Amino acid sequence: MKRTIVVMIFLTAAAMAFAQNPEAVIREITGTVELKTSGSEIWRPASAGDRIEKSTVISTSFKSIAVLAVGSSTLTVRPLTRLSLQELVSQDNTETLNVDLRAGRVRVDVKPPAGSRANVTVQTPSSTASVRGTVFDIDPVSLRVHEGSVSYRAAGENARPVMVSEGQSSQVDTASGKTVNPYAQAEAARALPALPGMSSTPVVESSARPKNAQGSLDINVGIVWGNE
Numbered sequence: 001m002k003r004t005i006v007v008m009i010f011l012t013a014a015a016m017a018f019a020q021n022p023e024a025v026i027r028e029i030t031g032t033v034e035l036k037t038s039g040s041e042i043w044r045p046a047s048a049g050d051r052i053e054k055s056t057v058i059s060t061s062f063k064s065i066a067v068l069a070v071g072s073s074t075l076t077v078r079p080l081t082r083l084s085l086q087e088l089v090s091q092d093n094t095e096t097l098n099v100d101l102r103a104g105r106v107r108v109d110v111k112p113p114a115g116s117r118a119n120v121t122v123q124t125p126s127s128t129a130s131v132r133g134t135v136f137d138i139d140p141v142s143l144r145v146h147e148g149s150v151s152y153r154a155a156g157e158n159a160r161p162v163m164v165s166e167g168q169s170s171q172v173d174t175a176s177g178k179t180v181n182p183y184a185q186a187e188a189a190r191a192l193p194a195l196p197g198m199s200s201t202p203v204v205e206s207s208a209r210p211k212n213a214q215g216s217l218d219i220n221v222g223i224v225w226g227n228e
Contacts, residue, residue, distance in 0.1 A: 022071035022090050024052040031064025031079070058083045062102070069094045072118050076107035086123075094119060101140060109135050110148075114141045125153050127179065128171045140170040 025046055026033070033046040038055035052068065053057065059082045060066055068075040073087055074097055081104025089096050093116040101124040110133045112118035122129045124140040134148025143152050145164045153161035154172050161179070164170045168182035 016115045022095060023086055024068060024070040024085055024088055026050045026052065026066055027069045027074075028067040032061035033064055033077075034061075052085055054085050054087070056057070056084060070097060072110070072112045072116070073097055073120060073222070074107075074109040074111075075099075076109075078105040078107070080104050081106055093117065097121070099123065101138065103140070105137070105139055107135075124155075126177075128153055128155065130161075141174070142169065143159045144169040152179055 021069065026046055029046060031215070034043040035046045035050065036043050036057045036059070037053065037061050043059065046058070046066065049074070052070075058066060058068075058077060060077050060079050062079055064079050066077040068077065070085070071090065075083070077083055083104075083106065084100060085098075086100050087096060087098035095112060095116065095118045097118065097120045099120070099122045101122055108120065108122065110118050110120050110131060112133050118133055120131050122138050124138070125136075125177045126140055127143070129136065129138050129143055130151045131148060134150060135146045136148075136150050137144040137146070143150060143164055145166055145168055147166055149163055149165045151161045152164050152170050152207045154177055156177070159178065162170055164179055168186070170180050170182045170185060173180055
């Protein structure tokens, strides 16, 4: 009886530890992808099925892509990108993922299971984007939201965030160091003068994006994870 109780306690503790530490795994690779673990100066070839530990840097070469399953999120790392995972934990039905972007692009698709939440933060040298389940594109100086909404702010302790909703975009104004209000950015885009020989009448184009084989929108996000 005592042995049974001990086994049950061990299994329960193991299950709790697994739930609080979701995995980051490379699901697919195209081209050349390399990894550098924390504290090492050696790059090694990555393979599908490799687990990504905290502070491991992922580097994709020209025409190379890596698809990562990171907890309940999917990251598609585009060519010429480096990423490192800063935090990935799950507690009280809330999954927290922090990513540091310094170059390149990555597609971020956040889909938490029913009854749970996912808090994802992507940091770049000039901005920070925070979301709770959405799909968006981000690079070091601009953001485009395809589903849900994103709180987006420039770097700096006193920077004020703007809320960027589905179909909107924003960017960091390099002159002021502030994020541009998405409505102001849309108005500015509509107010651009016509090029010589072109009509000033705005042409409405479809904003639909082609879907991938799984039926989801293809989204690019610029991030570099990590501490080199």
